[in-house]
Amino acid sequence: MILTELSILIADDNEMNRWLLAEQLSVWSNDVALACDGLEAWNLLQDRQYSMVFLDVNMPGLNGFELVKKARTESLNRLTPIIAVTAHIQTHQRYLLIEDGFNECLVKPIVLADLQHVLSNWCAPTATVSSQYYAQALLKKTEHNPALGQVFFQKMLQEVPTQLVDLGQALQDQQCQIALDIAHKLHGSFCFSGFDDLRAIAGQLEQDLLNIDLPKANQQFQRLTNGFANLLNLQNDVIANLFGDF
Template sequence: MILTDLSILIADDNEMNRWLLAEQLGCWSDDITLAIDGREAWHFLQQQKYALVFLDVNMPGLTGFELVKKIRAGSANQSSQVIAITAHVQSHQKHLLIADGFNDCLIKPIVLADLQRIIAVWRAPVSDADSQYYANSVLEKVDSNRELGRQFLQKLFQELPLQLVRLEQALQGQSAELALDVAHKLHGSFCFYGFHDFRGIAGRLEDALIAGEMPEAWQYFRQLLVKCEALLGMQTEVLTCMDG
């Protein structure tokens, strides 16, 4: 079925690679934009929000690594799902790309089964994230080991309220160093769990604390608190989804 609301950007300086990936993704969308290099991709990314962004990591002008940093630093696609395309990373090294700001990666040569996995995991808009989204994000991290995923989620649900209290107390006491320590751990946790809607806010909170911008830090903390309360409120549903 064609998903006409799934907007996609493909950036690759190799014409054949662009064409092949667009043909494969045509199974899910008829709204696909092609960029011939990093600079053209950045132009498109500033003009339109995309559900999925596929970036070749080695492009002239701006590499995929440079682009994803610009995207996460501030653009219309700051919270979009950005997928790295590379032939030089092994599957067990995917976490290195995620640490750089990508949501996931595709290893060349790209096969249809890998694209199906990407679409299944990342097609849901982050703003509409629900219990299934969070369960799927964790399952992706633990190679579909449901028992291990449940253990990780239970640990998160147990620790998150305590971390939020510590962070709020640090902010109230104007203890930027302690607040930064807690914010950094929260940011790392959300990166680990693959909760990229949380990751974006936690990252901006951490950046504000590093810059000593306490009013902005309070703003991001309040945003994070609302999302965390919503997540904790749906923990039973998330665990149910985790159990299949």
């Protein structure tokens, strides 16, 4: 993995743990903010959107569980990947962390390979999700017909948000078959448009639902939601790139 422009927040009341994780992350980012307790982390989460957040589960002021719930509802980081950091955890407890709003969990002492896996899984390289990438995918699918590409693109932008809302509700209600049907439609839509980044996530989500693995399905759903939110932010640039106006 190459150095990226990731912005990262680390919250841990142990100074040595903060320093060590910051040193490990310096391989990939030179923009790392530190918080010494939950209250300081909460103030930072309200002021800025980060690429990724690492929260110690046990902190004074606000613990990690309280903080992630507030972040998901009351901050700029509602969709930000938030990673729980803890010294002791069992497999079933990891699933509980994910259900509480965390995207993933790292166990102290953190192994560099595990950290790299988390970054690779939740922070997609910007080169693969640019407006040019999406425009070129649409043009390829429509034999370089920008008007038709725009029609396909706008149809997707109209349909997918409702499907994501319905999918999220089905996952929350643990209705696997309904969630699977929606995930299958999303997978097909992204295949049709040539958006391989979103297609891959939707495909994995579909597989996790086939396996009735709800914790993993919820992880992929969060990734898909984040990816589509990025696409929405790029929609004007995608259309401009379709017609060569860049």
